[in-house]
Amino acid sequence: MRASNANVSYQDLKKVCDFYFERRPSRGGDHETYKTPWRGDPRVNIQNRNGKAKPYQVNQVLAAIDKLLLEGK
Template identity: 55%
Template sequence: MGAVIAEIPSLPCGWIEFVGDVGLSAAFEVVSLVIPCRYVEQAKLLARVRASPQSVTYSELFNFCCDVFGDPRQHGTSHAVFKTPWPGDPRVNIQKSKGGKAKPYQVDQVLAAYDKLMKEADNG
């Protein structure tokens, strides 16, 4: 069946319904979830970022970092530095490159930090 994402007028503004197959063992079960639209947009951006880090704009990466890590602790200079719950790497420190793009190596650092954050969340 795949996934179907639909905006439902009866849901609060900014929410969508996701309907898709969920693999459970050898069987598949269709589930319906109601989730905030921003998470779907975040998932779409994350897939695009992983596929092509060099095509991400600074503003897309900045907004993604704000959603995931909160407001930057340093902003308004050439760098935006985001706080992480661990010391050291991977750090989240981004800056604009030429043409309004994010620097690809910084995109990779953001992905590493995001993956570490998700792994820590899964491990409780």
């Protein structure tokens, strides 16, 4: 994922998010929303674009995971 954020499958990113974050109820559509543990109810959103995750969303997920690991959560 870090080597090529433009070539990450949506399903792979979804599995990573399911592992690290709490999935929020979806209102349909082609995206998933995940709650992160920080104050202010920040969320991570991912969206399916022809079977791939959007590159900027991959970056957001990786940044949130890095923050989690730094905080020891």
